[in-house]
Amino acid sequence: MTGRRRIRSTFLPRHLTRRVRAGALATGALAACVSLAAGCGAVPGATGGSGDDGPITVMTWAPEDTKTSNKPGMPAFAEAYARWVNGQGGINGRPLNVLTCNDRNDTVTAARCARRAVEEGAVAVVGSYSQYADSFMPALEGAGIPYIGGYGITNNEFTSPLSYPVNGGQPTLLAGLGRTLADTCGPVTLIRPDTIAGDQLPPLLNSGLKAGRHERAGDQRAAEDATSYDGQAGQALEVATAKTGERGCVVPALGDRTNTFMDSFRRARADYPEVRTATVLGSVDQSTIDASGGASGPYEGSYVTGWYPAASDSRWDPMKKVIKEEAFGDNRIDPADAGVQTTWIAYTVFKQVVESLGDGEISADTVSEELDSGLKVTTGGLTPTLRWTFQAELAAVGFPRLVNANVTLQVVEDGRLVAARKGFTDVTRTLRDAELG
Missing domain, CATH: 3.40.50.2300 (Response regulator)
Structure with a gap:
């Protein structure tokens, strides 16, 4: 006997598709079990x-x-x-x-x-x-x-x-981060993978910036598997300091390669100490912060949005x-x-x-x-x-x-990732107003 396989319509509510499927399965079961010798059972x-x-x-x-x-x-x-x-x-x-x-x-x-x-x-x-x-x-x-x-x-x-x-995946993390940075940053630059998944990130970050009446972030694409990001780091710092008197922010969202970017950023940052970084959990965690120098590293003072409470x-x-x-x-x-x-x-x-x-x-x-x-x-x-x-x-x-659509906001203080705000922030409205697609 062959196992029954369900194909579910994505256009109809499931309580409707189940009724249709139930009839089809009943008919199929009768046909398959006509012969007792064939046997019936879960496959x-x-x-x-x-x-x-x-x-x-x-x-x-x-x-x-x-x-x-x-x-x-x-x-x-x-x-x-x-x-x-x-x-x-x-x-x-x-x-x-x-x-x-x-x-x-x-x-x-x-x-x-x-x-x-x-x-x-x-x-x-x-x-x-x-x-x-x-x-x-x-x-x-x-x-x-x-x-x-x-x-x-x-x-x-x-x-x-x-x-x-x-x-809420990347949508909520970036929307929540954008909303936070709108209140604390001048020019914002996003460093993200030059991939189809990476193409989805700028409008999500911008949705949060827009909610805070902030201009759009600069969008810098980077190779997902690069071993150095010197060029991107230098360009991001130039954009972040383009407006005198405003503290710019750089947002690396490169997953496992975020730390590689930060190595390049640390070297290029010597002449731009006022620039702040911010990112999302998944690109940064406590082990990443420890490996990069803790309180003396480039993440000190960074905002990090996450889905869940701090690990502590x-x-x-x-x-x-x-x-x-x-x-x-x-x-x-x-x-x-x-x-x-x-x-x-x-x-x-x-x-x-x-x-x-x-x-x-x-x-x-x-x-x-x-x-x-x-x-x-x-x-x-x-x-x-x-x-x-x-x-x-x-x-x-x-x-x-x-x-x-809830996110948490954390910050790196004295080399530790701690809660920057109690509880969750719901970014449903921010995402609902996003210019996606």
Whole structure:
């Protein structure tokens, strides 16, 4: 018997497509099960049929050992989480089986990871990072596999009906940062990758600047895998000091290459001590600040927008407990890394979904349907209560799946990344007024 595979329309509400699918599946089941000798049962690889008491299979992927962005801590933490939850008796008494995949920052390999998730019966892809949603999302959508808690690096994660993001991705970080810099900076220059994903960044930063009645940022493209950014650093400093009496700001948003840019920036900055830097979490974390010189480094005084509370916040203690018990000494897993934090939150969501299903079937279909039913998920205060709807408030600007537009503002003080403002800032209105597309 062949496994049944769901193809969901992106143009109709799901409660309508489910009715059509239910009839089709019933007809297909009759045709497939005419012969008792043929047998009928769940087939791994379609919608994650893993029986009523067997292991629950999921996948987590991220790039590792590449020349550009690497997130080895995400799959490493997913494996540690599985060891921890299985040591607690599993989820509803069922063991969690975590598959991992290295997408190698490559479009073909990303698609292969998705196909493997389908073939091995994953009921969800949880807490993952990939720049190539155009490659992996069609395979997941064809099999009906939900994508829970992606890193928010691509627009597809905020448009696909099978995506359930836990943060607001780059859109919220840049909009929030722009709004902050509008009150504190003169000329602003953005340094960003010369890629399709990088092309999406300027209008997002500008949306926050516009909300604060500030002029647009200068836009400087840079090679994603460069080993030096001397030219870009010098040009950015010239722009930042173009207006006498105003303290300009430089915003590097180059992911793993941000630190490489800052090495060039540090050398060129000697004649421009008044210029300030600002960036987003994911491009900078505490380990980056430490490696660059701490309080004497180029990040001192920088504003950094993030999705979650600072890593020192006690709300992260449950995640740190899992790391201590199941991954102590694994230097791939940094509790201050936004990828690791996102993976923790994504698995927190997935665990609550499975628990809400009780003794029922756990499959890709039932997981996504439970999420679509209006289920409210709490994350211990690390995010607002999450609830995904068919049309979110930001659908009009191209982000129908963006349900968490909250950001936090942090600042580097005495070499430490600390909260600059209490609580979250909601940038929904800023994004709604953005000039995107």
